[in-house]
Each structure stands twice: as structure tokens, then as C-alpha cells.
Amino acid sequence: MLIRDLQVEHRNIPLRTPFKTALRTATEIESIEVTIQLENGITGKGAAAPTWVITGDSTESIQAALLGPIKEALAGKDIYHFQLLLDAIQRCCIGNTSAKAAADIALYDAYSKLLHVPLYNLLGGNKSLNTSMTVGVDTPDKMAADAKKCVKDGFSRLKIKVGSQPELDLTRISAIRDVVPAEVTLRLDANQGWNPKQAVQLINQMEAMDAGIEFIEQPIAARDLDGLKFVTDHVNIPIMADESLFSPKDALQLVSGHYVDLLNIKLMKCGGIANAWKIASMAEISGVACMIGSMMEPAHSVGAAAHFAAAHPNVIYFDLDAPLWLSETPDVIAYEGEELRLSRRPGIGQLG
Structure with missing residues (x-):
């Protein structure tokens, strides 16, 4: 054909x-x-x-x-x-x-x-999916209000953007923790906003706060792998690579050198589902769990990422909220609070 x-x-x-x-x-x-x-x-x-x-x-x-x-x-x-x-x-x-x-x-x-067949059947799995909801970086009071609304909307995992003003990050986390229930999990994403020593100091303080942080994404510059390992080795909260990870070759280096504890796979960074599968399988061999992530991107590509995540056994964390930020309703993926539903039609599918 x-x-x-x-x-x-x-x-x-x-x-x-x-x-x-x-x-x-x-x-x-x-x-x-x-x-x-x-x-x-x-x-x-x-x-x-x-x-x-x-x-x-x-x-x-x-x-x-x-x-x-x-x-x-x-x-x-x-x-x-x-x-x-x-x-x-x-x-x-x-x-x-x-x-x-x-x-x-x-x-x-x-x-x-x-x-x-639906894409998840072609890939060989269909586990249930949920997503975290992102709280954009802002003033502590605004972020706390946004976090409170996310919990009200049914999200039990919040991805908190930090790093733009590191001196405010502890205040931001404290403000959010004060208004959301203890059972709500926080995931931080610094987007390369800290330096290694600063990251260790901040994370150690967050650990002392008992802030309920599940993991922290990309605390320092993407190519500073020695600095990334320094942070990973000196904190207890798991560290996840994001901007440091583009290719299967990057994944091999990150997991074999024990630079991080977790990997965040994004289709736009790695070139699609085929490479995403290689990365997740390589990490699985090394005992490193993966998250499927998304950037600000169309619902169709996020839907493809969801099909991949539903099929691969080593993708256990999900960050697929991008379509919820768009002004149009997604047609290939449905959200019921934090739960995701994929189409049963062939391919990535259409809801209906």
C-alpha cells in the first residue's frame, strides 16, 4: 500500500x-x-x-x-x-x-x-491514564489560588512551575501547600532555572518543609550533566530529566551514568513514538521509570503521546494537560477530571 x-x-x-x-x-x-x-x-x-x-x-x-x-x-x-x-x-x-x-x-x-485498530492496540496495551495539572509560575498568592482551583476541578497531582525567581520558590511552594489537601501530590518543574548548589539548597529546604513533592524536573541547565548528577546525589526527592533528554542516545547516557532518577519523554523532543518507545524500553532495562510529557502543543500530538503511554509498561507518570489550556475542545482525547479517555476507533481516533 x-x-x-x-x-x-x-x-x-x-x-x-x-x-x-x-x-x-x-x-x-x-x-x-x-x-x-x-x-x-x-x-x-x-x-x-x-x-x-x-x-x-x-x-x-x-x-x-x-x-x-x-x-x-x-x-x-x-x-x-x-x-x-x-x-x-x-x-x-x-x-x-x-x-x-x-x-x-x-x-x-x-x-x-x-x-x-486503535493506535494503542497496534502498540500493544491500554492501561488507564490520568494527568497532572500545571500551575504556571506567578506570584505565590496567584499560584496558590490556581492550585486550589485545580484541586476543585478534580486533580490530585499538580505540576508546579518554579525557577523564574529562585528566591521566591520556597514561598510559592509554602503558599500552595497551605491551601491544598495533604493528599494532593506536588511535582515541581524548574525548567533549568536553578544552578546546582542553589538547587540542592532549595530542595533540602523543601524536604525539611515536608511539602509532599513527588519529583523535580530539570532543576538545572540541560547540558550540565555533572551538575545534574551533583543535585541527584545530594537530595532525597527524585530528579527527572526533561530538557536534557532528546534522543535514545541521551537516554543511554543519562541512565548509564546515573545522572537522574527519572526521565520525561516528549514526542516533540525525541522525534516521535518510535524513539519514545526506544527511550522507555532502554530506561526500563536500567530500572529507571518514565513520564510522558507534553509541551504547549495540539491535542492530536498529545493524543498520540497518550496512546504511547497507554501501551508502554515503563511509562508510569503522565503529564498530558496541554489540550486543557487550548481554546478549542480536543477531538481525540477526553478528560474527566484527571482521568483520560482515548477513542476506540482506528488510529489515534475521533471521539464521538
């Missing part, structure tokens, strides 16, 4: 409220959507969002990669050579992980539709 064509569209999706991290403030996302068409009329859809400060991918670079080397690698090829095509996506150009993720997702979507 040959791949007849690959097409790309671009649109902007406003956010319900601004999304603030230590790296940026977003009021809308750009969605670059790719469609693969098979000769029998079946289509597979993928999507990506440019994130300059994380992946380095722009709207223009994603579109150029999709319509250039990626399209050349796929057009006219037999989709039944599925694994070879997934490899061809990764090999056809350097970098461009977001474009590769969009094409990878579209290929998985088309292939599972061709086989008349």
Missing part, C-alpha cells in the same frame, strides 16, 4: 489563559498539521508545535523539513515497510525533532487505520 502524498497546514490556536514558565509566556500555540494519504484513500494525521527555547524548531523549519526531506523519504513508499519508514524519517535530516514527530505520528495513525 503506497503512500501517495504528504501535505502540511498551519494554524494558530489561542490559549484559554497565558501559560507561564521560567523560559517563556505563551498566549497561543502554532499547530503545524501533516496529513499522509495512502493510495486507497486512508489518511494519517500528525501535528507539531514550534518551541524555539526547547527544540529550536520554528514554524518555517518544521514546514520545510516536512515538505522537503521527510516527504521525499515517504512519498511513493509502501507503508507495509513500516519500521523502515520510521527509520527513514529519523535519518533523512539532522535535528528537526518536531517535524519528525509530526510525520512519525501521521505514519502511526495511517498504519493503525489500515489495520483497523
